[in-house]
Amino acid sequence: MSLPHARLAEAADQLTEQLARLGTRQRAAWDRDYLHSDLVHLGVPIPYLRRAVNTTSRNLRSLTRSDVLALADLLWTSDVCEHRQAAVHLLTRHTDLLSPADLVTVEAMLRAARTWALVDTLAVHGAGAITLQHKETAGTVLDRWAIDQDFWLRRTALLALLPGIRADAADLKRLSRYADAMLEESEFFIRKAIGWVLRETSRRDYHFVTAWVESRIDRISGVTLREAVRHLHDTDRTRLINAYRRTHGH
Template sequence: MDVAHEAARIEKELRAQADPVRSVNEKRYLKSDFVHIGVPMGPLRKIAVSAVRAEPERASVLALARTLWEATEDGRPVHELRMAAIEVLVRRAALLTSGDLAFAERLIRDSAGWVYVDSLAEKVVGGLVRRDPALGAVLDRWAADPYLWIRRTALLALLPGVRASEPDLGRVSAFGDLLIGEREFFIRKALGWVLRELTKKGQAGWVRDWVAARTDRISGVAIREAVRRLPPADAEPLLAAYKAGVQAR
């Protein structure tokens, strides 16, 4: 692959799809300081993955993602090019090796919000951890990391196992206990999200019991997500206990 050529082609095709109104609205919604071209995810994904549709080499995938990620306009990152970098990695995540976790971490630490982090967390980091369970030790460290998007990644990287009905319940519980007192909305939401997905995959009883033991500590955001798919007979007592706990605090 001619990485420079493909990166230039992707940028040219994205700019041909520019929507100034979308650009302004998306920038406002994401509270972004980046340059925004204004391209919906459907066309963006199609343009990005076309570069790696044929079987590429791992090194080319990494180089293209790096080139797109590091591109700037007037010294500022370009939102759509960063999203294109993520789509390239997600599309060819199966080519990545355990050592590429460091590259994924670099992108996450360089991210400015959930829109960049979540696909990297689940599809890239989560995929690597599923293929090499020893990388779970990295998630253990990340769960206590000072950077909120790394902590969110530690939680969301557990989702592939949950979706495959092979959840790492030990880490869900450990990370949940570690992060249950978080004040950051995006961590609270991620915890509830993981618990909700567990319920969808046949772990309703486990989720019910885990939450029941923590109604005095769990946040409103997390418990509302956690009980969303529980039967009313389970969800209602948990919410009542939570509300009683809030009143007693």
């Protein structure tokens, strides 16, 4: 049975009060400058924030899917970064309760996030965790995100493949299709994300990444290349970097 809304609102208030006590002005100023953020910052270190959210979750006991979504919404509808981070951590802590239908909620948060500090956790541990459990259903959502005008959604489509890669269940066809379509984009966060998923893939499928990069050396960016070849053998890494330099006139 779901908890009354008043109980969830009380828990949200208690959590936000606790977060306010955990932050410092110095850390808040540093976070705001580092993230180029227009949100309010409390300056709470991430480990402290996660611990506070975990304690709140345990105190509420046996949260239902509806409870998690409602509490996350209460926390998210705030202009305080740490409140939004708490909402993200709550969702990613309880992805076992969520289904592909809840990617609608994740998508709304992604569109409002506007910073990697919120997007990447939602992408990997939110959308990615759901996709790992519901590959085909969630995959159609990722396909739509991969061609969205919002580059944060496109970045998410890439990063959501990471849990599958790390679980030795990589969707190489999807990875190749997404990365191929985005390879010549100028957006730094897209270039970095492509390199990131290729780097993680290379830990388990070295030959796939080597061949994929080599066949696209004339189209790949330096940012993507540096990430993608990081875990390749020295000889292959050097060969690909030299080929990139020759092709791009460096």
